[in-house]
Amino acid sequence: MRKMLITCMAVAALFSACEDNLERSIWLSDPDDIGLPQYTEWGYNTFGAKMDDLYFVSYSRETPCSMEWHSIDSTLELTMTGWVAPQDYVSGFEYIPQKDYMSLSITFPCDSVIDSQERLYLLNGRAIDLTDTTVRVSISRYDMIMIEHEVTDIRSGELCFKRVQNLYVDNKYEEAIISGTFDIHYVKDGEKIWLSDGRFDLGITNKIFW
Template identity: 35%
Template sequence: MKKLLFVLFIVFALSCTKQTDLSDSIYIYDNEYPELPAYSEWGYNTFGANYDRSVFMYSRNEIPLKVTLKENRLAFIFQGGDGNYSNNYLALRFIIPDSNVKVYQDLLVYNDSIIDLTSETITVEMISKGNSEIIDILEGELYFKRSQNVFVDDVEQEIILSGYFNLKFVMNEIPSNMSEGRFDFGVNNQNFYNLK
């Protein structure tokens, strides 16, 4: 009877699956760090990093990346959770001065570029449980290894940003470490906001 219920549950779960499209998140686990998504450049809409003894990961409930543009300051907001499969909302906002990006297609200029997070012009905020706090970066970088324009059926569809990140920081006088961070995002008008 238990087996039957299990099979029925599987069938039910499969029948409730989300639509799989470019906007969905596709988790391909990393062989070396199975709790993190493998590095990819397909626009799988995932990110993850070791966060002390836990992980900072994308979650199914949040759009993993939002990009905002306001007064020549570009913000990359990584939205996910603290810990695998948790509902503890956690986000990092990397705010970068940029006067060149006007539309999401302009993000191509970030191809193979490294943002030094210790720079005074860079602000990093951590957002959790509705609270936003600027964190002191001890060391860290945001590396856009690849920025590419994706065409689907010969129609321009989105920009894919892929790369790595890591940072050591202090928050509430407690130092923490995020390492082995990797991301693979698709950006288009759905998650690019010009706040003006």
């Protein structure tokens, strides 16, 4: 009886997992570069950028981002968490060693208070120059544990919020969708690193907006 109950629960969980929801990551490969996701504005929870010969991309089984409002200095922090993928990787079937984990955090000032995801629409159309002294960029890589390094020598870079939407499903507010592009050229330990052709399409719910 107990085994039957557990089996039924497992089957129910499997079928419920099959039901689509907005938090899942949906990867549609860019036809021009299948290592990157297409630029979309549907809240598909993906991001990607070329990183020299590699890719910095979202990981399909993890929430790819978070946002945090710092009321002390009126700054907003966007963190994208993914991994550094080789050129021949296949999205959706990846096994990711811990050493390849990476996250990118960009903290920038805001003129208006953005203390909830409903107010993210104020970023619509905004482009942020990453070389600005008021902007802070940090990259975390795995070295036994995740270690964050602030990027101080940024030669060029931009984070652009091309479109920000408030999403309603069945007339009920659900999340904010932020979509845009990013690229960074920086120097670390004497080595030049390019994050280029970056794009993101992320759904921001109250679970990941701090």
